[in-house]
Amino acid sequence: MNIGEKIIKIRKEHNLTQEEMANELYLTRQAISKYERNISYPSLDVLKLIQEKYGVSINYLLDIDSSNQNLTYKALGYKHYGFIIIYSIMLIFVLGVTIIFNLTVENDNSLFEIIFFNVILGLVLIKVMYLLFKCIFPLSRILLEYNDLGIKIKTLKGIKEIPYKDISSLEIKTHGNYNHGMIIIRTYSKNYTLYPLKDLNQIKTILDEVKVRSISN
Numbered sequence: 001m002n003i004g005e006k007i008i009k010i011r012k013e014h015n016l017t018q019e020e021m022a023n024e025l026y027l028t029r030q031a032i033s034k035y036e037r038n039i040s041y042p043s044l045d046v047l048k049l050i051q052e053k054y055g056v057s058i059n060y061l062l063d064i065d066s067s068n069q070n071l072t073y074k075a076l077g078y079k080h081y082g083f084i085i086i087y088s089i090m091l092i093f094v095l096g097v098t099i100i101f102n103l104t105v106e107n108d109n110s111l112f113e114i115i116f117f118n119v120i121l122g123l124v125l126i127k128v129m130y131l132l133f134k135c136i137f138p139l140s141r142i143l144l145e146y147n148d149l150g151i152k153i154k155t156l157k158g159i160k161e162i163p164y165k166d167i168s169s170l171e172i173k174t175h176g177n178y179n180h181g182m183i184i185i186r187t188y189s190k191n192y193t194l195y196p197l198k199d200l201n202q203i204k205t206i207l208d209e210v211k212v213r214s215i216s217n
Helices: 001-012 018-024 030-038 046-056 058-062 082-103 111-136 201-215
Strands: 074-078 142-146 150-155 158-163 167-174 179-188 191-198
Touching: 001 030, 001 046, 018 030, 030 167, 030 179, 046 058, 046 201, 058 179, 074 167, 074 191, 082 111, 111 191, 142 191, 142 201, 167 201, 179 201, 191 201
Parallel strands: none
Antiparallel strands: 074 142, 142 150, 150 158, 167 179, 179 191
16 A cells, blocks of 8 residues: 555545645645645655644554664665656757758858857757766666665765765755656765656655654664
8 A cells, every 4th residue: 555545544534535634734635635646745744744643653654664674775766767758859959950050051150150059059969968868877777775774876976875874964856846856865975966766755755754763763
């Protein structure tokens, strides 16, 4: 049973509508609806409210066994392959525009204009190539794993294991209202960025909860 199904179960057990549950949790009805459909995931603060008001543990909601510490890494953050397609199309488009511009340039165009437009197109091309490169590498579809002691991340710089005690904060940056983008893991010595990821809210919720529990044990 996923977290959305558990929220539906809790709501029905307490004979609540989505609107009523939202009022009790200081949320909107739309937020409850998205939780139940697994479009977005509750923050740690919301999970604590659910635990307090309805008597269910956060561990139950997140399927975490608190009886002992699990040292086996579990997959959590998955690469969003859609961005590879998007940036590939953008790359082809910019390359096409560059080629067409240089083939159709008129003799009366000044050298400055030709250089200027080629520089602009070149900068756009480099940016798109960089974004595409970040989307493709590392090749693994799983960029983030976790256990009860820390996380393992895969970035362009390689594989890194980070204990929870070294993490100062987690920040997610989504594209508009969509639940995909990047997660920034800040430690006391350096920062790490994983991109592009999907289900960012779920990732942050689980990592926040496990981090709190692991440090308190």
